[in-house]
Amino acid sequence: MNRTSKLEPPSMGLLHLEKGNQQYQLQRVPPAEVLNPFVKHYWMVSWDLADSDPYPQHVVPNPCVNLVVERNKTFFFGPSDQKFTYAIHGKGSVFGVKFKPGGFYPFLQAPVSTLYGKPLEVSGLLGISAGALEDILLGENAMEEKARYVDQVLSARLPAEDNEANLTCAIVQHIEQDRDMLRVDQLSAHWNLHTRKLQRLFNQYVGISPKTVIQLYRLQNAAECIEQGLACDLGKLSQDLGYHDQSHFIKDFKSIIGSTPEEYLMLSASVPSNRGGNHAG
Numbered sequence: 001m002n003r004t005s006k007l008e009p010p011s012m013g014l015l016h017l018e019k020g021n022q023q024y025q026l027q028r029v030p031p032a033e034v035l036n037p038f039v040k041h042y043w044m045v046s047w048d049l050a051d052s053d054p055y056p057q058h059v060v061p062n063p064c065v066n067l068v069v070e071r072n073k074t075f076f077f078g079p080s081d082q083k084f085t086y087a088i089h090g091k092g093s094v095f096g097v098k099f100k101p102g103g104f105y106p107f108l109q110a111p112v113s114t115l116y117g118k119p120l121e122v123s124g125l126l127g128i129s130a131g132a133l134e135d136i137l138l139g140e141n142a143m144e145e146k147a148r149y150v151d152q153v154l155s156a157r158l159p160a161e162d163n164e165a166n167l168t169c170a171i172v173q174h175i176e177q178d179r180d181m182l183r184v185d186q187l188s189a190h191w192n193l194h195t196r197k198l199q200r201l202f203n204q205y206v207g208i209s210p211k212t213v214i215q216l217y218r219l220q221n222a223a224e225c226i227e228q229g230l231a232c233d234l235g236k237l238s239q240d241l242g243y244h245d246q247s248h249f250i251k252d253f254k255s256i257i258g259s260t261p262e263e264y265l266m267l268s269a270s271v272p273s274n275r276g277g278n279h280a281g
Contacts, residue, residue: 023047023055024088027143032151037161038103039154040064042147046093054089060220060256063172063206063213065104065112067097067122069137074122074130076104078115078207081216083256095137097150102168102205106159112207126153168205171198175210176217182242184210218242219256226265234261 024047031039049055061080068077071092105112107125123129137146171191175181181190187210188195202210218241225237238249238261253261 023049023052023057029143029147031147032155034158035151035154037166038099038106038159040098040100040103042143042150043096043098044093044143044146045088045096047088048091049089050091054087056085056087058083058085058258060216060223062098063101063208063216065099065115065207067099069095069130069133071134071138074133075119076115076122076125077119078112078117080116081208081212083258093138095146097154100169101172102162102165105165105205106162107157109159111204113203115207126157128153164201165205168201171201171210172206172213175214179218179221181214182218184214187214215252216256219253222253222261223257223264226261234265237261 024045026043026045028041028043030036030041047055060083063079065079066077068075108115108120121130122133126133136149171187174190175187181187184195184198188198191198193201198210202208202213206213222237222241235246238246241249243249243252250260253259253264257264259267
């Protein structure tokens, strides 16, 4: 059975996805069932821009650990609180494992916050060298074969399920899906958890604070609304996101997205829409 067909991926933080879709191909497949408590999906980006200019893909980070397999640059990367840019050039590919929020802690057995700004070498956790992973996962085999191989590697190190990791994942999913969730005190009340307990859970299992996770998702929502032409009234958009001061919204938006909302609106208006063919990691 072709597992690729099971997923209909959203943008997941990829900015100006319509334009990016013209520059690269991105596939996602789910993991084996035994890995579902820990892994969100596998992803692979491939491109051939040998005769084109480099393309900068801007990404608003998700609160997930990723294993990124790239030639001579293979590491586990923790969540970030800032937009990052991947410059696609020449011809190549990258394979990734996106863990669920909280899903990497059972493998790591240390606070995920320790990965902030400090990528982790792979052999200690996986028992295989980075070079060996690169040879297998960046080769010519089909995505299905690569996914089955990673299933085997991770299943060989399978940890016990962690109830608090599952709880943390559910909390993050709630933040993602409930666009009215704007403050940590709202989150604390909804889950009947003291704010300090939330902070400890996110430090240990996510790697960034609940406040940061809320901000990343809401500003990602704002960028998506602007891209889709659903937010021409930027004052109303800032109020909908819980900002009482529009200048504060503009400052936060620029700090994460890299431009002001007005600049992003103008740029988005110049990008043709073709959302039906998009695939995202």
